Amino acid sequence: MNTTKKPKCLIRIQGITLKSIDYGEYDKILHVFTREEGILHLIAKGANRPTSANKTGSQSLIDAEFLTEKKGEGHSLHVCREITPSDYRLYLRDDIDKLRTGCGLAHAVLRSQIPEHPAPPLFSLFHIYLDRIKVSANMPALSASFALKLLRYEGLFALPAGCSECGHFFPDGFFSEKLFYCADHRPEKSLFFSEEEFQILFLLAYSREISLIESLPISPELIKKIEIALY
């Protein structure tokens, strides 16, 4: 019998929990977004017990340091020993709109990223937008802008130079399946974007100035259109 035990690889890693799922009676599975490792799946044993020191830190959208037993290749669930919160982000818990926006950003990252694939630029962008929720008066613009920048990061969206069929440039036009078309070449199920809507879309996706993004007149109808045409 082989009794040689491999030494445990304990690491301390800074991250933010995007999703926290109850598991069994007392455990939690955390999807933690880290700069160095991308999304890590951790099991925090006993974190759901009322007396657990890890109970608060295992909630969603709290920045923390995770003392983790990192398993080697082929393992996708690592054991989290200890959670030390560094920022509780209480502003998200004070206001349902802010919390909803924060959860929306987290969800966008979760559905686009494969676990354990580092994405440092996205990690930075996520923190900039999550921090901004604290003072922002235009949550819909923040959400739409983050989603568009995420698509850009993934190479799934770029503002077109012209119609996908004929290449001609028009100040307005139609979107279908993330592609742009002129009136002559629009597919059956496409959505019209006016020149003004087009400019808003451009600024949401490309502007680095968050105050400018927040000043955009973004209507619920435009949000709906962006969601249907581009996500």
Ligand SMILES: [Zn+2]
């Ligand atoms: Zn065309």
